[in-house]
Amino acid sequence: MSGQNHEHHHHVSTAGQLWAIATGLIILTIVTVVVAKFVPIPAPFDVVAAISIALVKAFLVAAFFMNLYWDTKFNAMLLIMGVAFFLLMVLITLLDTMFRNDIVPSF
């Protein structure tokens, strides 16, 4: 039931927390630029590095700016579900586009 947790109060972040998160995000932005421009990482792993940093940044925004860390679990689940279905779409599409050369060459 929705109304069971009447003792729950809306979470109020402190200004310090919010500034810390923003600072972290800016540092990570610098890191990702530096890694991409000045650290030579071989082909597929440069993308992996860039996306990993972006994921950390996304986590910070979602958890602390969007308050998911203190919110009901269901809202976080919705976000995860959205991402999961996006991945599903990409992975299954790649199953086609990456294997266009037929298994039976003469077919």
Place this chain on the structure above:
Amino acid sequence: MANHSTSHPTHVQHHFVDSDQQFDSAKLGMWVFLVNEILFFGGLFCAYIVYRAWHPELFTQAATELNAFWGAVNTVVLIGSSLTVAMAIRSVQKNQIKGLKINLLITIALAVVFMVVKGFEYAHKFELGILPGELYTYEGIEHAQAAIFFSIYYMMTGIHALHVIIGIGLMWWIYVRANRGEFSSEYYTPVEITGLYWHLVDLIWIFLFPLLYLIE
């Protein structure tokens, strides 16, 4: 939900039992909408991934036409605006309406800065003849599908920019309502859900930036 207050505060609509139910519903509804947004952009990301997997060399070549510096500046601008939105929500939670309004105005200003930078980036490319699809006339990239990369670029950043513009409108609307004294620590649902929307716009950009600007 069984707990029904004897008197309804004015902001609670008739079909809700209490303020909490209304707030939670609005927030849940917004999250469901954000899932929509993720899949809406997801289609574009999917196209991006498919084409990058097909033509990795195209992406390395074409990305050199994008200016990583201005991309990074815009990233920082958006992070800043996310911070001010979060601060705006904090202000209203603490019933500091002045703080709410100031933070909203800073957010709008940052969003405008983002759009201006974006505008200069676009203008520069238009001059070079880097336009989407058939309109593409630039000859600096030796690749048959160069036009498609920029089609994807324009679609992704264009739709993102459209979201920024909508966000500016929403922030303004919240500001006007705050001016009319509609919000307080008791009722700030529209501020909260507009904030969620704005953070999502930021989230999308966090991924667009490395995927478009930082390909080496």
Place this chain on the structure above:
Amino acid sequence: MATAEVSNTRTLKVKRFKPSEDPKKTYLTEEKGLWSWLTTVDHKKIGLMYLGSVTLFFLLGGVLALLLRTELLTPAKTFIEADTYNQFFTLHGAIMVFFVLVPSIPAALGNFILPMQLGAKDVAFPRLNLASFYIYVIGAIFTFFALVNNGLDTGWTFYTPYSIESNSSVIWVTLGAFILGFSSILTGTNFITTIHKMRAPGITWGKLPLNIWALYATSIIQVLATPVLAITLLLLTMERVFGIGIFDPAMGGDPVLFQHFFWFYSHPAVYIMIVPGFGIISEVITTFSKKHIFGYWAIALSSLAIAFIGFLVWGHHMFTSGQSAVATTVFSFLTFLVGIPTGIKILNWVATLYKGSIEMKTPMIYVFIFLFLFSIGGFTGIMLGSLAADIHLHDTYYVVAHFHYVMMGGTLIALLAGLHFWWPKMTGKMYNEFQAKIGAALIFIGFNMTFLPQFIMGSQGMPRRYYNYIDQFTIFHQTSTIGSYILGVGFLLIAYYLLVSLFRGEKAPANPWGSRGLEWQATSPPDLHNFDHTPVIINGPYDYHKPMEEFQLGLADSGHNGHDPSHDATGAKQEVVSN
């Protein structure tokens, strides 16, 4: 003394609220006039407005279908030009899919019933609900614009590259579908939120009516799939305006990618159409068997399972498109998986009938029609899902027959079941039972006569959409056409007696079928706020072994919604729900 786990901490005082058989005020009488309908935020009126619009579009799509069937009476030209025929074909498909099937059950019946089954006064966002209706209307207007302008000849699938080159109004129709998508998204968002946040005291997830579970699964699909359609159609529009080339082989793009995008929405969309039908079947079958549903959780969770698996199988529309062999194999395998939760449902419904006191009222007759037709549709779907068979059957009338058995034999028949089931609740009038049974018989005979021959000619190689055909198929086409006329007469009869019932129908009692569903504890037609009280639920929605009184409880001090708490409470019995 009734007890229930309403909450761990609270004790609720409840009493019995027997619905009045002769309500003084209803949602139809309280706010009157055209303007009150057009500006209403009442989910019931919005539901009825949807129902009206869906019916209009169904009429339009149906007339187009009859024209097409008439043209196919003879192997060569019968009475319309090939080009007109082609455009009619697309319009029939686009209208039936986007304007009828997608909104029919969730937006029309769902809107009306969902808040009532939850004991809520309205959906969570009533204004969004109204907005979604107008967005639907605007989308429809765009499509009409396209219709009168210069038609559409791409098929409802808008496949590239033809849709990039076609001179017909592709942009307008895609824009219409795009706008329509928003309507669908808003409805889905609204329903998910309502189901989560607006349930009356005592309605736990395990006491949710199966109709709600089905609508819940549907809403999840709407929310997850529709945005992908939106971006696909936007990309297609950009393709036509700027020639962005992503889907255009002439520019090095990939048309099959368009099909992936398109079917990522459109395959789940067929579950948007059918899953809410499953919900109606569950409600009707228990009511007319007077028996607890067999396998409540199996049915509830199989709806979610279908919703999930529905996202994994889109490539079975593309077996002959040139997608990779790896993908076709995986898609074929995954397609078979859909059969499992669907089979679970059918089994549980049939098991529900076992030893029930079956009452063959019209809605129940439609349930049996549904079970028969939908099973045929489902099994032929499995055949089409197997790779080798599909190479032969792809794009033949076999496919046409298959999806008509599923979409019409499934969704539309379920819609008819639901319409006949809830008609007394919605309008407060009873229809003529005898005429209704004749109508059902006509539909059943007409339907099978129309589509069974299509299986045969399809398997013999008759391609779909063709304007002409060779002589050997004449007998099948003619049988099919005659069947479609019978079907048309059936629908006209239904429209006739339902309209008659509005004016001359017998007054409906609050609960004509003796259902245990919460929506039947409101008056017929319901109050503007559905219930005068806050309903309290202690039993499951299908507990037919428990007395009716236990389903008529409400908070004893329901004064908070602005109504006199006791003006039609007959039992003053005070009960304390503890624990």
